[in-house]
Amino acid sequence: MANALTFTCLTESATASKLYPRRGALQLLKKKQPIQTPVCLTYTIRGAVPHLVVDNLAGLPTDMYHLSLEHFLEEREPSSLKYPHGIHKYVHLENEVIFCDMRDPQNNNFVTFNTDKHLSVDTHGGVRQVTPELWAKVLETYRPDLYSAMADIICDKDAKTKRIKRSVDRTLRWLDECLPKAKSSGTPIFAPVMGHTSAEERQRSSTETMERDVEGYSVSVLGLNQDDFAPLLQASLEPLPSDKPKLAYGLTSPEHILLGVSKGIDLFDGSYAYKMTERGRAITLKFGEKLEKSDNKQDKTVNLWNTKLAQTFEPLDTSCGCYSCSTPHTKAYIHHLLNAHEMLGTILLMGHNVFQLGQFMESIRHSIEKGSFSQDMDTFMEQYNHEKELDGEQGHVDEVDADSLGVAVKKKRTLVL
Numbered sequence: 001m002a003n004a005l006t007f008t009c010l011t012e013s014a015t016a017s018k019l020y021p022r023r024g025a026l027q028l029l030k031k032k033q034p035i036q037t038p039v040c041l042t043y044t045i046r047g048a049v050p051h052l053v054v055d056n057l058a059g060l061p062t063d064m065y066h067l068s069l070e071h072f073l074e075e076r077e078p079s080s081l082k083y084p085h086g087i088h089k090y091v092h093l094e095n096e097v098i099f100c101d102m103r104d105p106q107n108n109n110f111v112t113f114n115t116d117k118h119l120s121v122d123t124h125g126g127v128r129q130v131t132p133e134l135w136a137k138v139l140e141t142y143r144p145d146l147y148s149a150m151a152d153i154i155c156d157k158d159a160k161t162k163r164i165k166r167s168v169d170r171t172l173r174w175l176d177e178c179l180p181k182a183k184s185s186g187t188p189i190f191a192p193v194m195g196h197t198s199a200e201e202r203q204r205s206s207t208e209t210m211e212r213d214v215e216g217y218s219v220s221v222l223g224l225n226q227d228d229f230a231p232l233l234q235a236s237l238e239p240l241p242s243d244k245p246k247l248a249y250g251l252t253s254p255e256h257i258l259l260g261v262s263k264g265i266d267l268f269d270g271s272y273a274y275k276m277t278e279r280g281r282a283i284t285l286k287f288g289e290k291l292e293k294s295d296n297k298q299d300k301t302v303n304l305w306n307t308k309l310a311q312t313f314e315p316l317d318t319s320c321g322c323y324s325c326s327t328p329h330t331k332a333y334i335h336h337l338l339n340a341h342e343m344l345g346t347i348l349l350m351g352h353n354v355f356q357l358g359q360f361m362e363s364i365r366h367s368i369e370k371g372s373f374s375q376d377m378d379t380f381m382e383q384y385n386h387e388k389e390l391d392g393e394q395g396h397v398d399e400v401d402a403d404s405l406g407v408a409v410k411k412k413r414t415l416v417l
Helices: 132-142 163-184 199-209 226-237 256-260 271-278 309-313 331-339 345-368 373-383
Strands: 004-009 026-030 036-037 039-041 063-067 098-101 119-123 126-129 146-148 187-193 216-220 246-249 267-269 281-283 301-303
Touching: 026 267, 026 331, 036 039, 039 271, 039 345, 098 132, 126 216, 132 163, 163 199, 199 216, 199 226, 216 226, 226 256, 226 345, 256 345, 271 345, 281 345, 309 331, 331 345, 345 373
Parallel strands: 039 063, 039 267, 063 098, 098 146, 146 187, 187 216, 216 246, 246 267
Antiparallel strands: 004 026, 026 036, 119 126, 281 301
């Protein structure tokens, strides 16, 4: 039987290092065209792309969807585990590629401790305990295209070495329990590489994990000190074989995606588009050939809550080909929709941001092919502001709707009789 997943590395390192910006292609049996890497997995909540319905996804660069099991465990007996036709039909993504993992990739909230028999997941319905048996049932019922084995994730930055070692050992044990079921079902499995803040334990986890017959690996720096990202990624990735794909959690911002690409990461969490949408921001960044240099630092996003945009009658990005920009819907109109709390505002914004994130990844792939990634990354870091993009609604006071449309309104007068 043919492999359900094959990965082909399309570029070679110019140095002796295995960690370099690389182009690759993921081929799955169900998909005629390979998925080009590096690429972002489209972020979902409860199996749906936030603010969008399936019809909105047409024309968007959504090559693969990330589905988090914790979103489905709010009920003690989730209906999704009773549905007989698999997760693709349940969430109406029949022809799409679904990657299933336990945790929400942007959720690092502390949960009660894990044990050798279960890991704890915090949901709106309370803390749920997930056992290897339940995870095997999910695999059998959902039938995803790819999935990750259970991982003993540590949320405490100051975890002791003993706890970190236990996390590595426990995750390896769970991987050994998950592997037979994955092999019998033919589902490609990604193995989590653990180690938290310990470079030594990350290396040990990588070394022992690569001895297992898995199709890919996942590493995480979610919730850790950003200054430690590079050395921790180095420790996790250096021992791993170069002929298998690698997924990273915690590298969501454009700057961190570029860092991950420079270390040979192939797959990224795509929640940045959702985060910017929730903050009322439109992604407008460019990379490589598309980046026009400026004497001043540029912003990566536009704050659509800004009242100065109330009379700006131009698209979010004149060079963007998404539905929101090509129709076009103006900054003034989307500003008005946000101000009026109309759901169309976030629909237009989310579609634009998913499209822009896909364009960013496409530019990265083109830059790697040209051999100019390192220089393009330096230019990107020089040209853009890298401060945290705050929620645009903070401190915002709703305007009169007519004002946000650019129509003059006389001030109301109160007459005292």
